[in-house]
Amino acid sequence: MPDELQLLLTGFALGISIAAPPGPVTALAAAQVASKSWLSGWLVTAGATTADVVFFVLTYFGIARNVTLDERGALFLGGGILMLYLSYSTLARARRPVVEARGPPRTRSPFLLGLGMGLTNPFQLGWWVAVGAGMVAEFGLNIAAGFFMGIVGWTLVFTAAVSTGVARYRRLAPSISYASAALMAAFGVWFLVEGALTLFP
Numbered sequence: 001m002p003d004e005l006q007l008l009l010t011g012f013a014l015g016i017s018i019a020a021p022p023g024p025v026t027a028l029a030a031a032q033v034a035s036k037s038w039l040s041g042w043l044v045t046a047g048a049t050t051a052d053v054v055f056f057v058l059t060y061f062g063i064a065r066n067v068t069l070d071e072r073g074a075l076f077l078g079g080g081i082l083m084l085y086l087s088y089s090t091l092a093r094a095r096r097p098v099v100e101a102r103g104p105p106r107t108r109s110p111f112l113l114g115l116g117m118g119l120t121n122p123f124q125l126g127w128w129v130a131v132g133a134g135m136v137a138e139f140g141l142n143i144a145a146g147f148f149m150g151i152v153g154w155t156l157v158f159t160a161a162v163s164t165g166v167a168r169y170r171r172l173a174p175s176i177s178y179a180s181a182a183l184m185a186a187f188g189v190w191f192l193v194e195g196a197l198t199l200f201p
Contacts, residue, residue: 008146015150024187031090031180034173038163040110045155047114055128059136076195079120083188090181
């Protein structure tokens with residue numbers, strides 16, 4: 001196998017490894033697809049992917065490796081507050097009729113929500129510190145193409161799958177929103193507890 005293809009496939013697999021595991025970003029994206037549209041859900045994942053671009057650059061220059069314990073605790077607290085807020089918003093939207101929920105788009109940007117969630121997601125930062133730092137150290141910028149192809153490819157498949165299910169079975173929309181809100185609330189509480197224990201041992 002040519003080295004270029006092997007590098008592309010390695011990057012692709014690593015991209016899927018950060019994008020595929022269920023978490024707050026996938027929960028918010030699913031809720032956006034269920035209550036608004038496929039595009040809204042995908043824009044959430046695009047925002048989170050942009051956060052990965054930021055982390056890639058920071059890791060490349062060695063900055064992400066120097067996160068202090070206090071900074072990690074603050075990140076957990078900020079992420080927890082954001083998760084609980086988004087959980088509440090998702091629940092409020094799920095209680096409305098589907099027609100109302102799919103009415104004129106609000107000014108709140110799904111992309112910015114995804115970006116904010118990605119930048120404050122301790123698991124995302126943790127992946128970069130634990131796995132991403134080694135990946136960048138080993139392959140440098142050469143891994144970027146395959147890596148982000150893997151992330152974007154997964155986001156397209158995931159949001160399309162959720163959208164297809166909602167479109168075929170309209171009654172699934174509230175259930176997806178409730179499940180997504182519960183998942184985000186669970187992450188929010190977990191993040192707050194971890195942040196408090198880190199900052200105030």
